Amino acid sequence: MAETVKDNQGQAPAGPPGGAPGPILGGKPRRVSPRLLGLGMALALAAMGLVSLASGHMPFSAREIFDILVAWLSGSGIDLPENRVMALVEVRLPRLMTALISGAALGLSGAVYQGLLLNPLADPYTLGVSSGAAFGASLVLMAAMFMPPEVISFGPLYPAIGAFVFSSLTLLLVIALASDADRRLSPTSLILSGVILSAILSAGLSFIKYLAGEQVSSIIFWLLGSFQAQTWANFGIVAGFFVPAFLICQASATDLNVMTLGFKSAETLGVNTRRVRLTLLAAASLAASASVAVAGIIGFVGLIVPHLCRLLTGPDHRSLLPLSALGGALLLLAADTAVRAFLPGEIPVGVLTALLAGPAFLVIFRRKMKELIQA
Amino acid sequence: MPDTPTLSIVNASFSHGPRKVVKELDLGFFPGRHYVMAGPNGAGKSTVLDLLSNLRKPDEGEILLRGLPLGAHGPAGLAKSIALAPQSSNFNFAFTVREVVSLGRKPHLGPFGRLGPGDRRAVDEALDRLHLGHLADKSVTGLSGGEAQRVVLARTLAQATPIVLLDEPTSNLDVAQALDFMETLRELAEGGALVVTVSHDLSLAATYAHEIVFMADGRLVAAGPRETTLTPELLTRVFEAEARVSPDDFTGGLTVSFRRAPRAGAQNPRP
Numbered sequence: 001m002a003e004t005v006k007d008n009q010g011q012a013p014a015g016p017p018g019g020a021p022g023p024i025l026g027g028k029p030r031r032v033s034p035r036l037l038g039l040g041m042a043l044a045l046a047a048m049g050l051v052s053l054a055s056g057h058m059p060f061s062a063r064e065i066f067d068i069l070v071a072w073l074s075g076s077g078i079d080l081p082e083n084r085v086m087a088l089v090e091v092r093l094p095r096l097m098t099a100l101i102s103g104a105a106l107g108l109s110g111a112v113y114q115g116l117l118l119n120p121l122a123d124p125y126t127l128g129v130s131s132g133a134a135f136g137a138s139l140v141l142m143a144a145m146f147m148p149p150e151v152i153s154f155g156p157l158y159p160a161i162g163a164f165v166f167s168s169l170t171l172l173l174v175i176a177l178a179s180d181a182d183r184r185l186s187p188t189s190l191i192l193s194g195v196i197l198s199a200i201l202s203a204g205l206s207f208i209k210y211l212a213g214e215q216v217s218s219i220i221f222w223l224l225g226s227f228q229a230q231t232w233a234n235f236g237i238v239a240g241f242f243v244p245a246f247l248i249c250q251a252s253a254t255d256l257n258v259m260t261l262g263f264k265s266a267e268t269l270g271v272n273t274r275r276v277r278l279t280l281l282a283a284a285s286l287a288a289s290a291s292v293a294v295a296g297i298i299g300f301v302g303l304i305v306p307h308l309c310r311l312l313t314g315p316d317h318r319s320l321l322p323l324s325a326l327g328g329a330l331l332l333l334a335a336d337t338a339v340r341a342f343l344p345g346e347i348p349v350g351v352l353t354a355l356l357a358g359p360a361f362l363v364i365f366r367r368k369m370k371e372l373i374q375a
Numbered sequence: 376m377p378d379t380p381t382l383s384i385v386n387a388s389f390s391h392g393p394r395k396v397v398k399e400l401d402l403g404f405f406p407g408r409h410y411v412m413a414g415p416n417g418a419g420k421s422t423v424l425d426l427l428s429n430l431r432k433p434d435e436g437e438i439l440l441r442g443l444p445l446g447a448h449g450p451a452g453l454a455k456s457i458a459l460a461p462q463s464s465n466f467n468f469a470f471t472v473r474e475v476v477s478l479g480r481k482p483h484l485g486p487f488g489r490l491g492p493g494d495r496r497a498v499d500e501a502l503d504r505l506h507l508g509h510l511a512d513k514s515v516t517g518l519s520g521g522e523a524q525r526v527v528l529a530r531t532l533a534q535a536t537p538i539v540l541l542d543e544p545t546s547n548l549d550v551a552q553a554l555d556f557m558e559t560l561r562e563l564a565e566g567g568a569l570v571v572t573v574s575h576d577l578s579l580a581a582t583y584a585h586e587i588v589f590m591a592d593g594r595l596v597a598a599g600p601r602e603t604t605l606t607p608e609l610l611t612r613v614f615e616a617e618a619r620v621s622p623d624d625f626t627g628g629l630t631v632s633f634r635r636a637p638r639a640g641a642q643n644p645r646p
Contacts, residue, residue: 118467254488258478260468264461265527268428269481269534270454315468318488 032312034319041326045100048333052096055341058087090232098230098238099336099349100329102291103301105242107328109288110302111309111321112249112280115256117187120310123303124288127194127281128170130299131201133292136166138208138219145215159222160237160293167289170197171281186263225296225350227336234294241290245283246325252276253317260315298350300357301328307364331357379442381406381569382427382457382538387436389422396422397433398593406537409564410571411584414613418590420573421462424540427571428459440538454482458534462542464527469514472526476501479533501533504559506552520547528556532563539563541572545579557583581605581620582628589613605629611636 054060060068064080065088071078072089106124113122124130140162177193180186209216249256255276259266266273288302305327309320335356336349343352380403389397396419404410412420425431426438429445438445445453458479466475479501480494490498502508505525510518515526524547531539541560545553557579564570564585574580580587580601587604589596591613597604610618616633623630 115468118465120468251486254478254481254484254486257470257474257488258481260466260470261475261478261530262461262465264425264428264430264459265464265530267430267450268454268457268459269478270450271481272450310468314474315470316474 031314034313034316034323037309037313038319038323038326041323041330045326045330045333048330048337049096049100052333052337052341053088053092055337056092057341058084060084060088094232094235095227095230095336095340096333097232098235098294099227100333101235101238101242102227102295102298103328103330103332104325105238105245105287105291105328106298106302106332107305107324107326108242108246108249108321109284110328111306111317111324112256112284113302114306114310115260115315115317115320116277116280116284117191118260119187119191120307122191123300124285124292125198125299125303126191127285128174128197128201129167129194129285129288130292130297131198131205132170133163133167133289134223134297135170135201135205135208136162136164137222137293137296138162138205139166141219141222142208142212145212163293164289166201167285167292170201171285173197175278175281221348222296223350224348225298225353226346226348227295227340228346230294238287238290238294241286242325245287246321248283249280249321250318252280253321256280256317257315296348296350298332299354300361301331301353304357304360304364305331380404381441383439384423384426384433385436385439387426387433387438389419389426389431389433391422396593397426400436400593400595402588402595402598404538404569404571406569407564407567408569408585409560409583410569410586410588411580412571412573412588412590413575413577413580414590414596415615417592419593420590421542423590424459424542424571424573428457428540429453430459451482454534454536456536457538457540458531458536460527460531460539460541460544462546464523466515466518466523469516471512472507472515472518472529473498473502473511475515475526476507476529476533479530482534497533497535501529504532505529505556521549521552524548525552525556532559537567538569539571541570543573543575545574545576553579577605577610577631581623581631582626601629605631 050062050065053065054062064084067078068080068085068088072085078085109129110123113124113126114120116122117126119126137159140159144158174190174193174197177197178186178189180189209219212219255266255271258269258271259273259276261269263273291298306320306324309323309327313319313323332349332353335352339347339349339352383403384400387397387400388395396417398419400419400423402423412423414420422431426433429438432446440448440453440456448456470478477490477494477498480490480497481488483494484490502511505528507522507525507529510522515523518526524544528541528544531541539560544560545556548556553576560570560572561583572580572584584601586599587601588598589604589609596613597609605620607618607620610616610620610631610633614633615636617636619632621630621632
């Protein structure tokens with residue numbers, strides 16, 4: 001991130017233009033061309049995908065991967081052991097694709113939340129979407145513990161449905177709480193309502209964990225986030241929400257740009273701010289909760305990726321949204337490949353992203369604070 | 376001047392909660408004129424701008440644009456007709472000055488927001504008018520108050536609407552910039568636009584406005600050409616301070632000066 005060097009020398013903010021501080025607050029932003037960054041990330045994603053498919057418990061050569069994929073896509077037979085083919089196309093590939101699309105969903109939703117809430121530090125947590133999803137999934141997992149196995153034949157889709165239902169309910173409640181008498185939705189009241197509901201849901205979650213007693217580990221493992229045992233169906237669930245959400249958000253990218261100017265400016269430029277806010281909140285939240293539903297909670301991707309993309313290429317949502325999706329896909333694929341193939345044991349990927357992105361987040365936060373103090 | 380106003384307020388009232396801030400207001404605005412709306416704090420001037428720009432709907436009465444209620448024009452239609460420069464603007468993200476001014480072209484663009492050559496020309500012109508050329512590639516988050524205000528004004532001009540509403544547009548500008556911008560507004564009006572400015576600066580109004588609208592306590596006190604409205608009697612009634620108005624050879628307009636009214640005379644100022 002050499003482009004984000006800070007060059008503020010403690011100048012008075014009202015001083016001559018030459019003394020304006022670094023890229024977040026002012027001065028001539030040093031930007032990378034969005035196309036260049038997009039191309040770079042796409043290439044990195046392809047390379048990462050190949051590395052991910054090749055490495056792990058059962059290694060594959062690039063040649064083998066190519067042959068298997070071609071045979072699989074064209075439906076022709078291949079002269080390789082069945083178990084190797086299955087391992088690649090039914091285990092490793094769906095896992096890769098689910099990690100990738102989940103990362104894209106988290107990156108996109110983070111970028112949309114940050115733009116809508118006018119807060120570069122917003123992400124699916126801020127609105128209670130993640131807490132709602134976690135609460136819903138845990139509720140289902142706990143219910144399964146107390147039911148006789150005949151009543152609820154426990155499959156991985158049940159916690160996903162719970163996550164989905166509760167994150168949607170949470171979002172609706174947050175919007176209802178945050179709407180004022182004029183039916184406007186202010187970013188501040190949205191964040192406040194989200195934080196309050198999150199706190200309540202977290203308490204509920206703690207209660208569920210307490211009730212679960214010795215079986216708490218299955219809940220905890222789900223909460224930590226993991227791409228183990230992902231299927232093509234899981235990929236389909238996330239992709240089914242991500243693709244329409246992305247198209248909807250991308251079509252509103254200019255509206256989102258205009259809305260960063262504030263309510264009065266946006267409305268008089270012809271943007272129905274309430275409608276855009278509701279539509280984009282719903283689209284971004286559904287994409288994020290689809291990802292939570294299949295993979296559990298993976299924090300910081302939605303926060304850090306859009307933030308870095310904005311630092312590199314500027315805040316224009318027309319390029320920021322696709323770049324954030326691409327960046328999220330890259331980060332989560334890399335993290336999942338690392339925990340699966342290169343790190344001992346298999347630590348949950350959510351733990352790794354938090355360990356890596358948490359400190360990065362702190363650095364950004366400190367830098368922002370410093371600039372705010374200087375301004 | 377045509378006999379029907381482009382934009383008119385018909386018997387409009389508006390309340391903030393229990394407080395009625397605009398009371399039975401009737402007012403017509405004609406193209407080619409620059410109106411300055413003045414009055415003490417809390418007179419309801421900014422609320423009137425909100426009503427005119429459809430940000431708020433009157434509780435009673437209506438606002439007509441070319442004879443039709445504002446709502447009937449649709450958000451896109453309104454944005455092509457009426458631009459508003461709000462008093463304060465918050466820049467939360469590090470867009471460049473040019474990018475923000477370009478957002479003023481939004482009503483004229485397709486869904487994916489690509490600027491055509493005509494849009495780029497309008498943006499360049501607006502940047503030029505506000506002398507922002509040298510700041511075009513700077514981030515808006517690092518600007519001074521005056522620079523930020525000029526960005527908002529440039530964005531409003533880039534919207535290229537026949538009606539321009541401005542809330543205290545010169546409050547953060549220095550003298551030369553304020554004079555320069557008032558001159559720009561006069562040119563806009565002389566080019567056929569309808570300009571409505573809310574301003575506290577009566578000396579600028581006295582020099583640059585065609586028409587003055589005085590409001591106090593949510594009501595219209597007087598409206599008309601500055602020669603008939605800038606009178607000591609009206610000024611004293613509106614601002615509750617003793618006023619003097621004299622022709623000014625230096626500016627070619629009028630000079631308004633105030634002094635504090637005697638305490639006891641605050642209600643009925645002149646013996």
